[in-house]
Amino acid sequence: MIVSFLNEYGSALITAILTHIKFVVISVSVGFIIAFILGIVLSRLPKLSSIVIPILSVFQTIPGLVFIGVLFLYTGIQDLTVIIALSIYAIFPILKNTYVGLITVDKTLIEAARGCGMNKFQILIRVELPLASAAIVSGIRMSTIYTVSWAVLAAMIGLGGLGEFIYRGIDTNDTALIVGGAIPAALLALAFGFIIDKIQDKLTPRGLKRE
Numbered sequence: 001m002i003v004s005f006l007n008e009y010g011s012a013l014i015t016a017i018l019t020h021i022k023f024v025v026i027s028v029s030v031g032f033i034i035a036f037i038l039g040i041v042l043s044r045l046p047k048l049s050s051i052v053i054p055i056l057s058v059f060q061t062i063p064g065l066v067f068i069g070v071l072f073l074y075t076g077i078q079d080l081t082v083i084i085a086l087s088i089y090a091i092f093p094i095l096k097n098t099y100v101g102l103i104t105v106d107k108t109l110i111e112a113a114r115g116c117g118m119n120k121f122q123i124l125i126r127v128e129l130p131l132a133s134a135a136i137v138s139g140i141r142m143s144t145i146y147t148v149s150w151a152v153l154a155a156m157i158g159l160g161g162l163g164e165f166i167y168r169g170i171d172t173n174d175t176a177l178i179v180g181g182a183i184p185a186a187l188l189a190l191a192f193g194f195i196i197d198k199i200q201d202k203l204t205p206r207g208l209k210r211e
Contacts, residue, residue, distance in 0.1 A: 020152075059088055068082065093142040095139075164181070165177045
């Protein structure tokens with residue numbers, strides 16, 4: 001069954017996987033840049049963070065199909081429509097973890113760094129970000145895995161990805177097509193998670209590893 005499926009859909013499956021990866025990598029990258037910068041800014045402005053973070057969390061409650069459908073009315077059928085939607089969804093987990101990671105850094109370490117003559121930028125780069133790196137990378141991992149599942153919605157507006165197999169299988173009641181799209185999506189999530197775990201292991205300071 002697997003051999004016959006690959007013979008019939010192998011080429012289309014590879015294209016769908018590559019399209020899916022493209023959407024995930026671009027969207028998470030854009031989301032990371034925005035969330036990382038915003039997380040640093042909000043960690044310095046606690047009053048503003050109490051307003052901005054709850055507002056951004058609202059986007060997580062909007063069904064992906066509705067969000068992409070609304071964007072589709074303005075941007076049309078193009079990759080940008082999916083990338084904007086997925087990037088916005090990708091922001092919140094990274095933003096939240098970046099913010100929490102930074103504000104929970106031990107204040108005595110910050111004072112010690114200040115006592116050694118470091119300025120605010122040096123403290124951020126050499127003390128706060130290294131200590132918050134585990135939380136930040138954990139947010140990236142969560143965001144990436146979520147985005148792998150959300151990216152199937154690209155097929156709803158004809159932009160491909162593994163969702164094309166899933167939705168076609170649902171429409172035609174073809175279990176093979178559904179499984180053929182769902183299993184690679186699950187494997188992609190596991191693969192991305194594994195890669196990010198390795199990156200987190202490399203970025204985590206040795207002292208925190210021993211803990």
